[in-house]
Amino acid sequence: MSFTKPSAAELLDSVEPYLSSHGRTVITISGIPGSGKSTLLSSLYTEILQRKLESEIKAISMDGWHYSRSGLEKMSDPKEAIRRRGAPFTFDSEGCIDMIRRIKLGEQVGCPTFDHSVKDPVFDTVTIAKEKIIFIEGLYLSYTEAPWNRIAEYVDKAWFLKCDVNVASMRVVRRHVHSGITDDIEAAWKRWHESDKINADLILEHIGQIDLNIQNL
Numbered sequence: 001m002s003f004t005k006p007s008a009a010e011l012l013d014s015v016e017p018y019l020s021s022h023g024r025t026v027i028t029i030s031g032i033p034g035s036g037k038s039t040l041l042s043s044l045y046t047e048i049l050q051r052k053l054e055s056e057i058k059a060i061s062m063d064g065w066h067y068s069r070s071g072l073e074k075m076s077d078p079k080e081a082i083r084r085r086g087a088p089f090t091f092d093s094e095g096c097i098d099m100i101r102r103i104k105l106g107e108q109v110g111c112p113t114f115d116h117s118v119k120d121p122v123f124d125t126v127t128i129a130k131e132k133i134i135f136i137e138g139l140y141l142s143y144t145e146a147p148w149n150r151i152a153e154y155v156d157k158a159w160f161l162k163c164d165v166n167v168a169s170m171r172v173v174r175r176h177v178h179s180g181i182t183d184d185i186e187a188a189w190k191r192w193h194e195s196d197k198i199n200a201d202l203i204l205e206h207i208g209q210i211d212l213n214i215q216n217l
Helices: 008-020 038-049 069-072 078-084 093-104 148-154 165-179 185-205
Strands: 002-004 027-031 057-060 109-115 120-128 133-137 157-162 212-215
Touching: 008 027, 008 038, 008 057, 008 133, 027 038, 027 093, 027 109, 038 057, 057 109, 069 078, 069 165, 093 109, 093 148, 165 185, 165 212
Parallel strands: 002 212, 027 133, 027 157, 057 133, 157 212
Antiparallel strands: 109 120
């Protein structure tokens, strides 16, 4: 199924029937770097608050499962790990998978977030308690390579945010400069080609079964 640039209200309308289900519904939102996942999640959260559904629906990100910079420095090739931060191996995949498993089982779960000011994760900053619908956004939530492919066991609906790679690249480059990841545009483009574009290609080559393709033009 495809949906061209739906509003957060339309997307929330499509999942509200799950509030009456007996179990917990997990919906993942994946896509390449710069496809608009965080923006969509923020829009969904705003809509959730407007409808006063925050006790029933929660939206979180897998970004908190980045390995810390100190963790990357302990890898066999720390320079490469830091240069490729954002690649599948630079995330704590097992921790992320276990979080999603526990969420699906209906447990109360403390979830990490990513502090962009210090560029490291912060643990147990968001709590999933009794909410019925959980949105989770992230790069590798529909990735078919092991161990990420195990996530599909705990997901009810998988959404994929489709975006033109050229549009995504410009967003990522601007973000790198604005956040201080790189000092200038030239360095940001270098990082795109040597890291982010590689990750984008991996994601597009290894997409699992998707229930809803969202065309983010």
